[in-house]
Amino acid sequence: MIVEIGHFALILAFMVSIVQATAPMIGASRGWADWMRVAEPAAALCWALTATSFAALTWAFVNSDFSVKLAAEHSNTLQPLLYRVTGVWGNHEGSLLLWTLILTLYGAMVAAFGGALPPTLKARTLAVQGLIGAAFFAFMLFTSNPFERLPNPPLDGADLNPLLQDPGLAFHPPFLYLGYVGLSMSYSFAVAALIEGRVDAAWARWVRPWTLAAWTALTVGIALGSYWAYYELGWGGWWFWDPVENASFMPWLAATALLHSAIVVEKRDTLKSWTILLAILAFTLSLMGTFIVRSGLLTSVHAFASDPTRGVFVLAMLAAASGGALALYAWRAPQMRAGGVFAPVSRESALVLNNLLLAAAAGVVLLGTLMPMIREYWDGAKISVGAPFFELAFTPFMVALAIILPIGAALPWKRGRLGRTARRMAPALALALAAAALVWALQTGRSALGPVGVGLGTWLIAGALAEQLERARLGRAPAAETLRRLRKLPRADWGKALAHAGLGLSFIGVSAVTAWEAELIRTARPGDSLELSGYVFVFDDVRQVPGPNYVARQGVFRVFEGGVETARLTPEKRVYTVQRMPTTEAAIDMGLARDLYVVLGDPQDDGSWAVRIYVKPLVNWIWIGALVMALAGLVSLSDRRYRVGAAARRPAPAAVAGAAR
Known part of the structure; x- marks a missing residue:
């Protein structure tokens, strides 16, 4: 019964999203205030219905209701509770429902906290958001129903992908989707502004908090995904230029450029066309990431689905969203003339250069990600574009960006003196x-x-x-x-x-x-000692260790530095009992100065084991830096000027009267 309620709530949410997409838009064009006011309750109701649907699916996973096909295919009674919950979004259909839940949440938040928005802009923004929601609801209901039943449910489930049975995956997808989907809000504001034909400093003030919130969440999501790959996959790296990694990185680069560009619109009333274009492109890149994950065109350890019909549906949404917005942009762009002028040496010029570098970097990542698919379509040749290309083509833009950032941030608005700023x-x-x-x-x-x-x-x-x-x-x-x-x-x-x-x-x-980084790859027997970068790794033993839904062979390594034992590491080779899939669990001794990283490989015919050992200097500074950037987003969001509609505090009437006397 609960599952049917969830399915029915999803159908109702689809219907409400259609109302949200049409009535406020008509009302705004005709000046009908009552129709425009439909946007707010529709957005709130759409979120409430989607939350009900998501809760029902979560209930099916937690209670191991294997009459639900999705739960039967991605859960198991032996799984710990945490992984039964994360199994809800560890698949195509459930992750799509999570995406839509967050999409409607953003719409409900604008409805609740956007009281200072002009009524027509608010109505049109929520209508565009409702249109995006309607497309995703249709995608779910017609091609990816998460509530499909099985006529003969199994006694036990097929288990979640073992690679996803990790605490990091409890938080990585929600944060990533908060970022991905949050950029839909910037897109909706941009399209609404294009329909109205008005982009000004006030519009930039309204769009910046939503973009900043999405950027902050996306930063956390990318950092969590990078760290998960580092310790879970056992490859020893923190970034592999995987197509799905790139799919999240490109919107982050575009959102970073959008944040800087919106500052110029707000402060100097210029770069209007460019800022609108960035808002469209940022969300377009998010949809492209969805297409990459769900189309099956590119293979990745992160990919959810390989059904071409689903890929065609997402491609149609991508074409409609980007094509429609860009056509509207082409119509309105000539009217968005810059109101402010600035000298070549000024903060505005530095921000323009910042945007060009970020846009070029995103273009490099996009080209490298799509090139294998383009080449295969063009002449049938199968090529791979790996880290050497990305590092060679991407790094110069980041180096140039790092060089100009401190100087550009210190330059004054409108006109500055480079020599004076350099002296400071x-x-x-x-x-x-x-x-x-x-x-x-x-x-x-x-x-x-x-x-x-x-x-x-x-x-x-x-x-x-x-x-x-x-x-x-x-x-x-x-x-x-x-x-x-x-x-x-x-x-x-x-x-x-x-x-x-x-x-x-x-x-x-x-x-x-x-x-x-120092690396040692060799075979070793229990009792052997291995030296690397001043550390001695003593391989003590390999023992059997039972888990809740797996069995593991666990290696025991003692680490000595200067003759003193400093760490004990226990890497594992796990085999999950249901899927019979082996996984590697690296053992890491973490520190601010370095990580000691040990991986236990496969047993050899002579009784030895393959062993990989790394000493990674300052590697944790990568994720500390990302978390500091995310903290920066939260600090900025706490600034009263960033809150939509937050007017400056006014003195009490009595205080004003006293001052007048």
């Missing part, structure tokens, strides 16, 4: 050069990657700090005045500084682990 940033530059020189002197090899990466990361961190201290007039005002100014700095400015510093931390982590 000279201490940060000196610190960065000193860090690079120190690393060059200390490293054993002569690779430039490590010093350059550490120097750029230090430049980003020190530059962000120097800008804040300059605004607080450090050294030019009494200490008490400097502290007061620091406390009074807007939270959005602190968020910007944290974001740039977080990027710097990630730069240092990426360059360090790439330049100085």
Whole structure:
């Protein structure tokens, strides 16, 4: 009965989304206030119905109702409760329902918190959001019904993919979808503005919080996915340029550009056309990611489905959403003339350069991701585009971006003097050069990657700090005045500084682990000692370890540094009892300075075991930097100026009267 309620709620949500997509749009075009007001209750009701449907599907998984086909195929009674819950979105149909739940949640939030929006813009925005929702509801109901029943349910389920039975997968997809789907809100605002023919500073103020929220969630989701691949897949890497990794990275790059571009629209009333285009492209790239995951055209460990008919449906949605919006953009773009002018040396120019670099980087990733598919379609040749291409083509844009960020952020609006700004940033530059020189002197090899990466990361961190201290007039005002100014700095400015510093931390982590990682791959027997980078790994034993729904062979390694035992690592080779699928569980001794990473491979005919050992310097700085960037987004969102419709506090009438006297 609960499953049927969930299915019925999904059908009702589809019908309500059609009303949400049509009535407010008609009302806005005709000036009918009552029709426009339909948008708010429709958006809230659509979310409530979708949440009911999602709760019903979760109930089926948690209670092992294997008469539901989806639960039978992706759950098992032996699974821990956490993985029965995550199994809800560990498949095509359930993940699509999660996507739609988050889509309707954003619409409900705009309905609830967008009170200061102009009625016509709000109605049209929610109508566009409803149209997107209607497309996804149709996709589910007609091609991917999550509530399909089995006439003869099995006694036990087929189990969730063992690779997905990990705590990281409990949080990675929801955060990723909060980011992916959140960009639909920027898209809806952009299309609504194009229909109205009005893009101004107020529009930029309204769109920025939703874009920032999506960017923050997407940052967390990408970081969690990267870390999951690092410790779960046992490959020892943190990024593989996998097509699905790229599918989440491209919208992040576009959203980052959109955030910076919207600042120019808000502050200087220019870059309107470009900002609207970025909002459309960011969501288009999100839909492209959905197409890549669900079409079966590209293979990936992350892919959900390989049904071509589903891929055609998503492709049709992608074509309609992007084609319709771009046609509307082509019609309206000539009317969106810039209102402000600025000199070649100014913060506006720096932000334009920032956008060009981010857009070019996203284009490189898009080209490398789609090239195998394009080439196969063109002449039937099967090619692969791997890390060497991406690293060679992508890295220069990121290096250039890191160089200009601190200077660009410190330049004044409209017109600036490069020499004056450079003098203010000279201490940060000196610190960065000193860090690079120190690393060059200390490293054993002569690779430039490590010093350059550490120097750029230090430049980003020190530059962000120097800008804040300059605004607080450090050294030019009494200490008490400097502290007061620091406390009074807007939270959005602190968020910007944290974001740039977080990027710097990630730069240092990426360059360090790439330049100085040490690796040892060999066979070993229990009792053998293996040396790597000053550490001695003593292979003690291999033992059988039972799990809740798997059996494992667990290796035991003791790690010594300078004759002192510093860690005990227990990597595993698991075999899941239902699917009979083997997985590798790496053992990691984590630290700020380095990770010790041990993987137990397959047994050999002579009684030895394949063993892989890595020493990874500063690798955790990659994810620390990402979390600092996400924290920066939250800090900026807490700034009152970022809240839609949050007016400045006014003094009480009595205080005003007293001041007048």
